[in-house]
Amino acid sequence: MLTFRLFMLQRVTALIMAPLVLGHLAVMVYAIRGGLSTGAILSRTQGSLPWAIFYGTFVVAVSIHAAIGVRVIAAEIFHMRGLLLNALSWALCAFLLFAGLRAVLSVTAL
Amino acid sequence: MSSDTKTLDVSVWRGDSAGGKFERFQVPNQQSQTILDVVVWIQQKIDPTLAYRYACRVGMCGSCAMMVNGEPRWTCRTHVLKVIRDNRIEVAPLRNLPVIKDLATDMDPFFTKWVKAEGVFHPTSSRDDDIVKVNPSSDDRILADAAIECINCAVCYASCDTVQGNPEYLGPAALNRAWTLVNDEKDGKRADILDAVSQRGGCHNCHSQGSCAKFCPNELSPITSIAGLKRETIKSFFKGR
Ligand code: SF4
Ligand code: SF4
Ligand code: FES
Numbered sequence: 152m153l154t155f156r157l158f159m160l161q162r163v164t165a166l167i168m169a170p171l172v173l174g175h176l177a178v179m180v181y182a183i184r185g186g187l188s189t190g191a192i193l194s195r196t197q198g199s200l201p202w203a204i205f206y207g208t209f210v211v212a213v214s215i216h217a218a219i220g221v222r223v224i225a226a227e228i229f230h231m232r233g234l235l236l237n238a239l240s241w242a243l244c245a246f247l248l249f250a251g252l253r254a255v256l257s258v259t260a261l
Numbered sequence: 262m263s264s265d266t267k268t269l270d271v272s273v274w275r276g277d278s279a280g281g282k283f284e285r286f287q288v289p290n291q292q293s294q295t296i297l298d299v300v301v302w303i304q305q306k307i308d309p310t311l312a313y314r315y316a317c318r319v320g321m322c323g324s325c326a327m328m329v330n331g332e333p334r335w336t337c338r339t340h341v342l343k344v345i346r347d348n349r350i351e352v353a354p355l356r357n358l359p360v361i362k363d364l365a366t367d368m369d370p371f372f373t374k375w376v377k378a379e380g381v382f383h384p385t386s387s388r389d390d391d392i393v394k395v396n397p398s399s400d401d402r403i404l405a406d407a408a409i410e411c412i413n414c415a416v417c418y419a420s421c422d423t424v425q426g427n428p429e430y431l432g433p434a435a436l437n438r439a440w441t442l443v444n445d446e447k448d449g450k451r452a453d454i455l456d457a458v459s460q461r462g463g464c465h466n467c468h469s470q471g472s473c474a475k476f477c478p479n480e481l482s483p484i485t486s487i488a489g490l491k492r493e494t495i496k497s498f499f500k501g502r
Contacts (some may be wrong), residue, residue: 152427155494158465162495223466227426 152226152236157219164216171209196258203259210251218244266290266348269341271299273311274353277362283351296329296336296344300352300364313364320478323412326419327364328353333419335412335478356419357432371415374431379457380438383450393447405444408437408486410479417473417483429462433473433483436464440486443493455494464490 153161182192196202222240225231231239269290272283286303297315304311315325320338327336329344330351341350358366375381386393395402417433418424424432439458442448458464464487473483 153465154461155459155463155465155498158491159495159498227423230426 152223153219157222161216161219164212167212168209168216171205171212174205175209193258198261199259203255206255206259207252210248210255214244214247214251217247269299269345270349271303272349272351273300273303273364274351275311275363276360278360281360281363283353290341294341296327296334296339296341296350296352297325299341299350300327300336311364312362321412323414326355326414326416328356328419333416333476335414335416338478355415357421357424358415358419366415368415370428371418371432371434372413374435375438377457378431378435378439378463379450379454380435380442382442382445383448383453385447385449395446399446401444401446404489405441408441408481408483411437411481412479414478417477417481420472420476422470422472423466423468427462427466430466431458431462431464433467433487436467436490437473437481437483437486439464440489443490452497455490455497458490459494464494467491 181187218240221243222236225239226236267290268287271286271288273286275281275284286307288299288302291298297318300311300313301315304313313325313327315337316322317324318337320335323335325335325337326333328334328351329336329339330346330349332344333355334344336352344350352364354360354364355366358368358371361367397406411434413434415434417437421430421433423430436458439454443451443454448454467484467487469484469488471482471484474481474485477483
């Protein structure tokens with residue numbers, strides 16, 4: 152159930168995610184080894200546009216990438232087609248966007 | 262192993278598109294016997310109504326493929342000894358294709374997809390032109406040659422889980438043929454082929470797990486051809502087609 156466009160979208164979002172995942176891992180290692188407290192972390196992320204963009208981009212890429220992946224599974228394994236398949240794909244994308252962006256907002260908003 | 266057992270216990274699928282069931286036959290165990298020999302023996306000695314298909318018996322024509330103990334195989338070149346389990350053999354029609362009768366499947370969807378994938382030669386010159394020389398050691402020709410020896414047996418098609426999950430998927434054989442033509446300097450419609458394999462059901466649906474290459478009796482690697490098609494379609498996408 153992959154059209155060429157969906158295929159490209161999935162590859163491009165994967166390309167975007169790869170360095171962001173590495174960045175995220177580096178941040179985690181830094182935060183834990185430096186022994187940063189929650190407060191210290193939040194004081195750096197709150198009001199920071201770069202962190203909002205960093206994690207915001209990640210959330211957008213994940214939402215698109217995962218929705219396409221689940222779409223293929225739903226089509227090939229559960230034989231979902233047509234409207235139902237589109238509805239499922241968009242709903243998952245929207246849910247991941249909502250949950251992810253809300254989380255990003257809560258650590259980066261002032 | 263069964264070499265000391267006098268008879269083979271053979272289950273053969275009987276039926277048509279509406280359904281069917283396995284029927285058991287006792288077949289004499291002989292030396293150097295192929296699965297096709299066993300099927301022929303049943304049809305000639307026990308039940309002349311058994312339907313199946315073959316032509317060359319030497320692995321050239323690609324018409325004898327069936328499921329043998331659950332795996333797709335060219336039956337004329339599959340030795341009984343190689344596949345037998347506990348003296349039992351189960352023979353069924355090829356997976357992923359409609360059954361006409363017993364072991365004979367309807368190959369129409371398989372070949373329709375070859376055409377859909379533009380797996381047909383698009384000539385660039387007529388019989389009045391001189392024959393164009395093809396350099397056998399050019400990069401393109403080497404790629405085409407690696408995929409060219411397909412006998413259209415549909416073994417790969419039957420092994421492909423993506424075909425099973427998505428009946429629109431063009432499948433390994435049609436895409437493998439398209440890849441040979443993309444690399445054929447005498448073919449005049451490279452862009453059309455890349456376009457055809459980028460439609461719904463096209464090469465981008467392949468999961469790259471490689472059953473096709475594992476089962477292809479001619480040791481071709483459709484998965485490699487499909488990876489080539491993906492690469493070329495992405496390239497032409499960025500070049501703005
Ligand atoms: S690698 Fe692709 S074409 Fe080959 S069996 Fe798997 S999905 Fe089918
Ligand atoms: S690629 Fe191999 S398995 Fe598939 S049809 Fe051709 S010869 Fe048969
Ligand atoms: S009968 Fe021709 S390939 Fe088996």
